[in-house]
Amino acid sequence: MNGQPIYLRGALDQDYYHSTIYTPPSGDLLREQVLRAKELGLNCLRCHIKVPDPRYLQWADRLGILVWAELPNWKTLTEDARRRGRETMAGLIRRDFNHPSVVIWTIINEGWGMDLPGGEQHRRWLAETFHWVKDIDPTRLVVDNSACSPNFHIESDLNDFHLYRAIPDQVSEWREWTASWVGAPESTYSSKLEGAGLVKIEKRFVLKKPNTNVALTPVGMERIAHYWDQLERLKSFSERSSVQE
Secondary structure: OOOOOOOOOEEEEOOOEOOOEOOOOOHHHHHHHHHHHHHOOOOEEEEOOOOOOHHHHHHHHHHOOEEEEEOOOOOOOOHHHHHHHHHHHHHHHHHHOOOOOEEEEEEEEOOOOOOOOOOHHHHHHHHHHHHHHHHHOOOOEEEEEEEOOOOOEOOOOOEEEEOOOOOOOOHHHHHHHHHHHHHOHHHHEOOOHHHHOOOOHHHOOOOOOOOOEEEEOOOOHHHHHHHHHHHHHHHHHHHHHHHHO
């Protein structure tokens, strides 16, 4: 970021609000949301499968937190879905291009609405769309498919992967898998590129470069509120203990 390495500490922001579901009740709430995220030590929010409210990005710009933005998903990759997906992405980039908080665009999440393992045309469309987005906005990172098993990346600026494990119960599994992934980062990319007529990913993905992998355990903003309450209780308990001493 600005010529310096940055370690992302982010949360998956699913944005479900008690009274309005997807619609933010107020700009003040969005401001408070960003402030709480920053106080928890986060530096990035991933606005999940929706076009972010303009006020969301305004507060992210003003208060200084990075935003990872992405398309809403569809059920099936029809011709209409292809058209609407690209139209939505083009509109998203056009509207939000000048927001410095936005640093990443994602096309697909977890292969939703796609058949990446079995569909050559789906893999081809995703690769072509990745380059299409890069042509529209060469200034930002682009993720083709934010992957989880059994789907994968085709071509991507970030090698991110969703591994769902309970912590602390399954922390040993997390560490074992992550260590094996660091040793073979290409394992989360497609092994079916030849059939799709695409360029081998090794020509784009630099295996020796550190910090190119991003392991994600999604945490929604509703969970952040829960963690915040826990921190407040711990703080209150600590203060009471200090007074008693």
